[in-house]
Amino acid sequence: AQYKTVLVGKRHMTLTREYSARLTGRQIVEVRPQVSGCITRILTAEGQAVRKGQTLFIIDQVPYRAALEIAVAARKSAEARLATAKMNYENESRLQQGNVVGDVSVQSMRNALSEAEAALAQAKAQETNARNNLSYTEVKSPVNGMASMIPWHVGSLVSSNISEPLVTVADDSEMYAYFSNTTGQTLRLRD
Numbered sequence: 001a002q003y004k005t006v007l008v009g010k011r012h013m014t015l016t017r018e019y020s021a022r023l024t025g026r027q028i029v030e031v032r033p034q035v036s037g038c039i040t041r042i043l044t045a046e047g048q049a050v051r052k053g054q055t056l057f058i059i060d061q062v063p064y065r066a067a068l069e070i071a072v073a074a075r076k077s078a079e080a081r082l083a084t085a086k087m088n089y090e091n092e093s094r095l096q097q098g099n100v101v102g103d104v105s106v107q108s109m110r111n112a113l114s115e116a117e118a119a120l121a122q123a124k125a126q127e128t129n130a131r132n133n134l135s136y137t138e139v140k141s142p143v144n145g146m147a148s149m150i151p152w153h154v155g156s157l158v159s160s161n162i163s164e165p166l167v168t169v170a171d172d173s174e175m176y177a178y179f180s181n182t183t184g185q186t187l188r189l190r191d
Contacts, residue, residue, distance in 0.1 A: 019181070020180075021177040021178060021179040022177070023175055024176055025174070025175060025176075027171045029142050029145075029169050029170075031139060031141065031167050031168065033057070033059055033158045033162070034136040034139075035136045036159035037064075037157070038060045038155055039059060039060075039153070039156050039166075040058050040059065041057065042057055043055050043056055044056045044141075044147050048146070049144075050145060052143050053141065054140060054141045055138045055139070055140050056166070057166055058137060058138055061134060064134040064137050065134060067134075072130075075126075078119045078120040078124075081116045081119060082113075082117060082119070082120050085116035085117075086113060086116075089106075089112070092105055093106055139166060145169040145170045148169070149167075
């Protein structure tokens, strides 16, 4: 009996298989405020491309500017107190050399000088904190990407512990596809 035969040859072939996948950008960052206050300006739009460092929102700056002015005044006052304490200590030291005052008086002036130095250091730290808080009223994008939906409006009261971010910025310069595969499917793909 004769049978029909087909000659089988070796050749490269592309097999296709469909997979469900989740696409995501390189990173997705939730942008949240670091200070409390009302949003006074929104400087981006939903779906807009944003650059790293671009200001997206402005939170009411008035109380933070006032706090900075108070801190600057406190620092200047502490500097003046320190200058007075230095002058008093130097004066008391000269009087001690002439045997006009005793060690206790000089030590008291030295302590006042140390206290004034500490007060100045504290005032400088408060000024730095006030400057930082004022800078945090300008909420900036931490990455390049696309702005998501914005659930907030001008006048909304926000703080660092809000449940929903001001906006999400997706860095889509590189895209990744995530999908599930069984071990058997993975082995067949590899072979």
